Amino acid sequence: MKNLLEKYNRQGPRYTSYPPVPFWKNKPTEMEWVNHLQMNYHAETGMDLYVHIPFCEKLCYYCACNRVITKNKGVQEHFIELLLTEWAMYKNLLGFTPVINSLHFGGGTPTFLSPENLEILIHALTTKKTAGFVGSIEIDPRVTTKEHLECFKRINITRVSLGIQDFDKDVQKAINRMQSFEMVESLVKEMRLLNFESINFDVIYGLPKQNINSIEETFRLIRKLKPDLIAFYSYAHLPDKIKNQRLINEDDLPKAEVKLSLYEKGKELLAMDGYHDVGMDHFALPHNFLFIAKNENKLHRNFMGYVDKKSPILLGLGPTSISDSSMSFMQNEKGLSEYELRLKRGELPLAIGHTHNQDDLNVQKIILDLMCTDESILESPENLPYWPEVQLELTNMASDGILNFQNKKLTILPEGKKFTRNIAMAFDYYFREKMPLTKFSKTI
């Protein structure tokens, strides 16, 4: 196994979208984009909304998210005005008020906003909701209060994800994120009293100062709180691209073989504690909605990760947000000032985009199937781009015992699950053509 981990541990996309953002081309015009939304919108299924709140009070050195560090809480009201301006522009261009099927607050730190402001925002965005509406939010336990939790309950946010990363003090110091177990414990206790549908912990392996003992201790503490879901992420260290990561002392980073053993140890402890692998990086207890969706073959994947329901449209509001119309992708301006400037000019703040061709849609389906169900039926494989090369790679992977490919059916074997990104990469024709020029994190 160690040899396979070494063999397949190479740079590659995470496939929250296909094609991945660095390979996008043929951006739709604003008119085409609105047209794609109109063509794919159905009132019965509604649309999914993603709202990006970029603010954080303090910088975590490892952070790869798009965020603005400020302690000035006075920025909230103006930012909400910008989000509502963007929303009003969409309603105006579409010619109707969309029915909302789900709303996810991501960041940055959504709980940078006060409970009152979060409430104003969600009410304004969800005047029309589907019967099965689901609300979810990413929270930083250090800036989340009991009042926030009570507000989530009032506004129908039932799925909450906490940034944990690691409980070890030395690791926390090295990443500039001090967060005591006791504080998280008391927040989780409040959450249990309020009966949230799902509590997720984000945990990262490969952080500076981590070792086998520290990860065992982190999981011992996590066990006490029994979150329903755990996202166990590989630390993506790209200091050339992400400047704040240069604040991490590279000598403190676990070497490649230690990082692999942290991953193996984490997975072993998760299995011992009753968590099941539901998809890349995600582990769920059997009562959790993602585990149920996986068993019922209803798991989906979008820019935020795994979800149990998905509308044909995902609309992203706020700087850096990504949208999906089923025919094309769009990403908003990343910088807060550029985002604001575009809105002030009366334009949608769209920065980059991609219009799918038939090859994109075929490959997208295969990659999504693999990520969500561990298998895919390749209908007309000979029509896939670079099929002879893809076939050769699949044959090699089959001889490594990580997949099966027979009668057009590709199945990822249990030993191959951790190499799902590598198997997806075999089909990714943009990666094949442009890989040497594009930087991605390692697959493990």
Ligand SMILES: C[S@@+](CC[C@H](N)C(=O)[O-])C[C@H]1O[C@@H](n2cnc3c(N)ncnc32)[C@H](O)[C@@H]1O
């Ligand atoms: C928006 S943050 C979560 C909410 C809140 N800002 C917090 O940190 O508590 C999203 C998650 O991305 C993950 N993340 C950020 N940078 C990462 C990196 N370089 N490698 C792997 N995961 C990372 C962290 O686990 C983090 O919890």
Ligand code: SF4
């Ligand atoms: S990890 Fe979360 S809290 Fe830390 S800087 Fe990134 S977005 Fe902000």
